[in-house]
Amino acid sequence: xxxxxxxxxLGVTDLDRSHQFYTAxxxxxxxxxxxxxxxxxxxxxxxxxxxxLADDAGVDDDGAAFGGIVLAHNVxxxxxxxxxxxxxxxxGAVITREPAETFYGGYAACLADPDGHVWExxxxxxxxxxxxxxxxxxxxxxxx
Amino acid sequence: xxxxxxxxxLGVTDLDRSHQFYTAxxxxxxxxxxxxxxxxxxxxxxxxxxxxLADDAGVDDDGAAFGGIVLAHNVxxxxxxxxxxxxxxxxGAVITREPAETFYGGYAACLADPDGHVWExxxxxxxxxxxxxxxxxxxxxxxx
Numbered sequence: 040x041x042x043x044x045x046x047x048x049l050g051v052t053d054l055d056r057s058h059q060f061y062t063a064x065x066x067x068x069x070x071x072x073x074x075x076x077x078x079x080x081x082x083x084x085x086x087x088x089x090x091x092l093a094d095d096a097g098v099d100d101d102g103a104a105f106g107g108i109v110l111a112h113n114v115x116x117x118x119x120x121x122x123x124x125x126x127x128x129x130x131g132a133v134i135t136r137e138p139a140e141t142f143y144g145g146y147a148a149c150l151a152d153p154d155g156h157v158w159e160x161x162x163x164x165x166x167x168x169x170x171x172x173x174x175x176x177x178x179x180x181x182x183x
Numbered sequence: 184x185x186x187x188x189x190x191x192x193l194g195v196t197d198l199d200r201s202h203q204f205y206t207a208x209x210x211x212x213x214x215x216x217x218x219x220x221x222x223x224x225x226x227x228x229x230x231x232x233x234x235x236l237a238d239d240a241g242v243d244d245d246g247a248a249f250g251g252i253v254l255a256h257n258v259x260x261x262x263x264x265x266x267x268x269x270x271x272x273x274x275g276a277v278i279t280r281e282p283a284e285t286f287y288g289g290y291a292a293c294l295a296d297p298d299g300h301v302w303e304x305x306x307x308x309x310x311x312x313x314x315x316x317x318x319x320x321x322x323x324x325x326x327x
Contacts, residue, residue, distance in 0.1 A: 040208040040209045040210065040256065040267045040270060040271075040304075041209070041256075041258075041316065042209070042210045042211070042221055042222065042223050042224070042228075043223055043224050043256060043316045044191065044223050044224070044226060044228060044254055044255070044256065045255045045256055045257035045305075045310075045312070045318040046254070046255035046257070046303075046318060047188065047191065047252065047253075047254055047255070048252065048253045048254075048255065049251065049252055050251030050252065050253075051251075064184040065184045065185070065186070066184065066186045067186070069320070069323045069324065071323055076320050076323075077186055078186065078319070078320050079186050079187055079188050080186070080187050080188070080225060080317075081224060081225050081226075081313075081315070081316070081317035081318065082188060082226065082317075082318055083310075083318055083320055084186075084188060089251045092251065092253055093249060093251075095253075095280075095293075095303075096249075096253050096279055096280060096293045096301045096303065097279035097280035097293050098248070098249050098279050098293075098295065098299075098301055099248075099249065100249050100251070101247055101249070103245055103247030103249065103250050103251075104242070104243075104250060104251075105237060105240075105242050105243065105244050105245070105247065105250050106247050106248060106249050106250020106251065106252060106299070106300075107193065107194030107195075107233045107236065107237075107244070107247075107248075107250065107298060107299075107300065108191065108192065108193055108194065108250060108252045108300065109191075109192045109194070109236055109239075109240050110188055110190070110191055110192075111188070111189045111190035111191070111192065112184065112185075112187060112188065112189055113189035113190070114185075123184045126184065127184075135240055135241035135242050136239075136240060136241035149239075149240045149241050149242075151242070154251060155242075155250070155251075156250075156251065156252065157240045157242055159190075159239075159240065160184075161189075166189075166227075168189070169225075171225070172185065172187045172225070173224075173225035173226075174189040174190060174225065174226055174227055175222070176213070176220050176222050176227050179213050179215055179220075180213065
């Protein structure tokens with residue numbers, strides 16, 4: 040199994056509401072057969088009916104908001120964290136953690152989308168954010 | 184907010200067990216301060232204590248396995264789906280959906296990792312899988 044992620048699908052209860060939410064954050068997707076696809080650099084983020092997603096995956100869905108997954112969107116500056124959180128709040132997101140210094144020397148906040156999917160918006164000076172948007176981890180081995 | 188995903192963090196209850204699981208699937212990560220980081224192309228996949236992750240995100244954790252998110256790993260051939268599912272089964276994954284034709288004309292299966300995080304392993308002839316591993320969505324608008 041190659042070390043690669045191709046798509047992240049977020050199960051939603053109201054596709055239009057979720058599509059509008061991500062559009063308000065500045066994303067542009069395409070709706071095809073009651074599914075919304077966003078090209079997010081080299082992967083795709085997908086919005087699909089949560090019940091259909093659970094059925095399709097062969098798992099039970101008890102409706103929990105948090106299943107132990109957090110998505111992160113890293114930015115180049117602390118100011119961008121504040122701006123995106125303001126934008127998300129205006130779009131109806133619940134800010135589950137207000138912008139603040141982090142234990143790793145960065146600055147971050149967390150927001151929950153209309154279905155409770157959590158995004159961390161972070162400025163982490165320890166990770167390289169390449170011009171093309173790639174996140175490049177440090178070479179810890181080389182650092183000893 | 185740029186249309187970009189930087190990291191996906193999977194909350195785990197036993198870091199060593201999860202690290203071993205992904206290692207058995209062929210991934211190579213680095214453990215730093217009780218966190219395992221995998222460079223997955225242009226993003227990072229991270230394993231971290233689930234309780235710490237929930238606290239950090241400012242959300243309650245009722246311990247649910249499914250929170251409405253499915254990760255997908257797309258491959259070039261149907262045979263690769265079978266191979267990865269065999270490999271995952273041997274590594275202790277629960278196969279939540281056995282390999283089969285899909286409604287979209289592809290071939291896919293789903294596996295749950297030791298904490299129940301679901302991965303779809305899919306061959307989808309409608310999506311382009313570039314040589315560098317990028318997933319490129321169709322240009323539906325151009326198709327009319």
